[in-house]
Amino acid sequence: MKIGMTYNLKSDWQTSDGDVVDGNAEFDRPETIDDLARILESFGHTVVKIGNVQKLLAQIDRLNVDIVFNIHEGVGDRNRESQVPIILDLYKIPFTGSDALTLGITLDKMVAKQCFIADQIPTPRYFVARNADNLEKLNTIGFPLIVKTMWEGTSKGLSEKSRVEDLAGLKRQVKLIVEQYKQPALVEEFISGTEFTVGVIGNEDPKASPVVQVSINGKTDLGDHFYTFALTQGDNVRYVCPAKISPDLTKKIQDIAVAAYQSVGCRDYGRVDFRVDAKNNPYVLEINPLPSLDRKDVFNLFPQVIGTTFEDTVNHIFNLALKRYGLTDGNSQPAAVSQTGHR
Numbered sequence: 424m425k426i427g428m429t430y431n432l433k434s435d436w437q438t439s440d441g442d443v444v445d446g447n448a449e450f451d452r453p454e455t456i457d458d459l460a461r462i463l464e465s466f467g468h469t470v471v472k473i474g475n476v477q478k479l480l481a482q483i484d485r486l487n488v489d490i491v492f493n494i495h496e497g498v499g500d501r502n503r504e505s506q507v508p509i510i511l512d513l514y515k516i517p518f519t520g521s522d523a524l525t526l527g528i529t530l531d532k533m534v535a536k537q538c539f540i541a542d543q544i545p546t547p548r549y550f551v552a553r554n555a556d557n558l559e560k561l562n563t564i565g566f567p568l569i570v571k572t573m574w575e576g577t578s579k580g581l582s583e584k585s586r587v588e589d590l591a592g593l594k595r596q597v598k599l600i601v602e603q604y605k606q607p608a609l610v611e612e613f614i615s616g617t618e619f620t621v622g623v624i625g626n627e628d629p630k631a632s633p634v635v636q637v638s639i640n641g642k643t644d645l646g647d648h649f650y651t652f653a654l655t656q657g658d659n660v661r662y663v664c665p666a667k668i669s670p671d672l673t674k675k676i677q678d679i680a681v682a683a684y685q686s687v688g689c690r691d692y693g694r695v696d697f698r699v700d701a702k703n704n705p706y707v708l709e710i711n712p713l714p715s716l717d718r719k720d721v722f723n724l725f726p727q728v729i730g731t732t733f734e735d736t737v738n739h740i741f742n743l744a745l746k747r748y749g750l751t752d753g754n755s756q757p758a759a760v761s762q763t764g765h766r
């Protein structure tokens with residue numbers, strides 16, 4: 424196959440005065456793109472690195488590829504991840520991963536939560552604040568709360584001040600999100616406890632990966648600690664896989680992860696983030712249909728636990744996309760991802 428790759432490099436972000444510090448946090452390092460290209464080539468394919476949506480548009484009429492491996496996050500508002508898929512759809516070019524609608528639904532965390540609620544998938548109670556007025560009336564939850572961006576990832580906009588215990592703190596953080604990140608603030612009940620993330624792979628019969636637990640400063644019992652943007656920049660966060668939790672909780676989290684994936688119509692692969700409270704109740708924070716495929720991340724961690732490799736997992740995701748478009752005979756071997764974490 425001739426595969427085009429669409430992606431954003433950190434250098435796609437032109438910094439200017441007044442930018443937030445975490446502007447390009449979600450974009451990829453060139454090493455990640457080179458790594459993925461090498462992996463796909465090792466399975467016998469030819470890879471053409473296209474780059475961002477502008478570069479895709481510039482060559483769309485002479486783009487001679489069978490399929491696009493898309494990990495483009497885009498620049499802009501809540502449709503930014505949908506930009507590449509909608510163009511590829513228009514030109515009838517197959518691509519890996521979720522379509523424009525799913526990427527839009529999930530990038531706007533409130534819309535994703537509305538899907539979860541409709542499907543009875545547990546998610547923290549929330550309200551949306553478009554400005555810092557009338558917050559005392561909007562807040563039907565009480566404190567503590569966490570104030571997040573509505574459509575960013577990689578903990579953008581999150582610092583220790585994002586967990587608020589009173590009206591003054593709530594006002595301060597809503598103002599920050601609205602003014603600096605130029606979007607509504609998503610305010611949620613703060614779930615004190617533990618944190619997990621789970622890969623999901625598949626289409627007709629998606630399977631959850633072994634559960635990955637988040638550890639901050641050597642502790643998995645996070646209590647009121649959470650994954651701030653500053654923590655994404657250092658090495659104080661570790662992933663523990665498989666999470667040292669009961670089989671019951673493992674299964675509960677994996678089943679909810681698959682339900683969340685299906686609720687928003689994900690394709691091929693995704694990753695679901697959870698907090699679990701002191702009574703072992705899991706809550707879905709969000710779902711990522713374009714999870715990082717960097718070696719430092721979760722998709723390079725759980726395959727080792729189930730005796731497969733990152734390379735085979737990437738190839739499996741690619742083959743799932745081919746199969747959806749009828750581009751293979753459908754005989755590709757699934758990667759070793761199982762509900763229980765064992766083959």
Ligand SMILES: Nc1ncnc2c1ncn2[C@@H]1O[C@H](COP(=O)(O)OP(=O)(O)O)[C@@H](O)[C@H]1O
Binds near residue numbers: 569612613615698
């Ligand atoms: N309701 C919540 N209760 C406790 N911690 C939260 C809550 N929502 C988010 N967090 C913390 O903030 C981090 C980032 O939030 P998340 O919704 O996953 O956004 P993103 O990863 O897209 O930035 C989570 O990994 C978690 O540590």
Ligand SMILES: [Mg+2]
Binds near residue numbers: 708
């Ligand atoms: Mg997250």
